[in-house]
Amino acid sequence: MEKFEKIKDNLLLSSDQCLLDIDLIHSFLSQSYWSKGIPKETVKKGIENSLSLGLYKNKEQIGFCRLITDYASFAYLADVFIIETERSHGYAEWMINSLKEIPTLKNLRRWMLATKDAHNLYSKTGWEKLENPNLFMQKIDNEVYKNKTSTC
Numbered sequence: 487m488e489k490f491e492k493i494k495d496n497l498l499l500s501s502d503q504c505l506l507d508i509d510l511i512h513s514f515l516s517q518s519y520w521s522k523g524i525p526k527e528t529v530k531k532g533i534e535n536s537l538s539l540g541l542y543k544n545k546e547q548i549g550f551c552r553l554i555t556d557y558a559s560f561a562y563l564a565d566v567f568i569i570e571t572e573r574s575h576g577y578a579e580w581m582i583n584s585l586k587e588i589p590t591l592k593n594l595r596r597w598m599l600a601t602k603d604a605h606n607l608y609s610k611t612g613w614e615k616l617e618n619p620n621l622f623m624q625k626i627d628n629e630v631y632k633n634k635t636s637t638c
Contacts, residue, residue: 487501490588496543497543498541499540499541501537502540505547506550508530508533518567520600521631528631536555538551539553541577541581548569549577552565553591559596560594560597562599564599566604582611599613
């Protein structure tokens, strides 16, 4: 995939993985409700195998999101965050809306995500509750990160 960048005022949204602050991303994700205790190596592997975007304000990373996609018909939006000191400025909404501008994602048929507490944010950007949730199934291991230590 070609590198994607979008600039607005003093913000940069970029798919350049060289710019990502892995320590910041790992620190946030390892404390989040959806990936508590995630090893740093798992974060790195997820970034390497996904379309990962960093959000930067004055060249400092303040946000992140990751798309797991086949680039043909499906994408799963994951690991969306804005650091606490930069929230309530509309940055997450801008970042999520910007995903629609990535050329390789324009023809996707289905986008999905899971959230416990950000339904209001996502509904502002066009996301809706599942029309037929009974069609979907999951297999989840909530214990996968427990008792594992990072090698870094």
